[in-house]
Amino acid sequence: MATFTPLLDILADVPDPRRAEGKLYKLPHVLLFSILAIVSGSDSYRGIVTFIDTHRRTLNRSFGLKWRRAPSHTSIRYILQGLDPIGVEAVFRRHAALLHEANAKPGAASIALDGKTLRGSFDKFHDRTAAHVLSAFATDTKLVLAHLDIDAKSNEIPAAQALLAELGIAEDAIVTLDALHCQKNSSRSPRTPKSA
Incomplete structure (x- = not known):
């Protein structure tokens, strides 16, 4: 989905807390889908999983993925709790600055x-x-x-x-x-x- 391409590119700069091998789910997609779930009203790890599971086929089609199922809630928790808050804040500040620059009035x-x-x-x-x-x-x-x-x-x-x-x-x-x-x-x- 072209609308989310700039955000996915920026989310790719968030340091991944997981080991290099065995990553079934790419971090930028997990983060984007978690954001979409929270914006849609999810307020728990299980809610994020439910959102991804409910919309999995649409998400696969839109983002060119082949997820057979949503990550487990323990995987989502492990990924989100392992993130470096300073690294995440830096990425979101950069994203906000780009949006602000594009939409700010002189x-x-x-x-x-x-x-x-x-x-x-x-x-x-x-x-x-x-x-x-x-x-x-x-x-x-x-x-x-x-x-x-x-x-x-x-x-x-x-x-x-x-x-x-x-x-x-x-x-x-x-x-x-x-x-x-x-x-x-x-x-x-x-x-x-x-x-x-």
């Missing part, structure tokens, strides 16, 4: 930064609090350009500064943030004493 860009706590991401067993993620959203193209995990011992302020630096936002861009960022010395750590 003039000053407008980026909205917002932090969210991910529901259900806490882990009582490992005594880990819920994950907090900062997102950069391009309001003109309606694309999420990047995500950044906020360290449990930190907050949005240094994360926002790091994310803006990583994205290389133009000086004439309009950036909106929560009121949390309206501090006199937001670039200085709260524990750093003022010099006299």
Whole structure:
């Protein structure tokens, strides 16, 4: 399917956590079909398998595959949990940048930064609090350009500064943030004493 060819090419750059031999299912296709399943409402590994199994013939025909069955839910879990989050984020940032560049209107860009706590991401067993993620959203193209995990011992302020630096936002861009960022010395750590 030509529409997904650029995304498949970019997904091919995600490092594969599996051994080189015995790969029955190619990683870019597993990732693309997992994305399609999640967008369609699947919220579990079994849901992804059900989506692939239900649409397997159409997917085979559209992408030139010969899958006889969908991967098992344990295979999907093994593949997705083995991925390097930094590598996946880099690939998705590149994809978002290409889409943004193709659809952006000329003039000053407008980026909205917002932090969210991910529901259900806490882990009582490992005594880990819920994950907090900062997102950069391009309001003109309606694309999420990047995500950044906020360290449990930190907050949005240094994360926002790091994310803006990583994205290389133009000086004439309009950036909106929560009121949390309206501090006199937001670039200085709260524990750093003022010099006299």
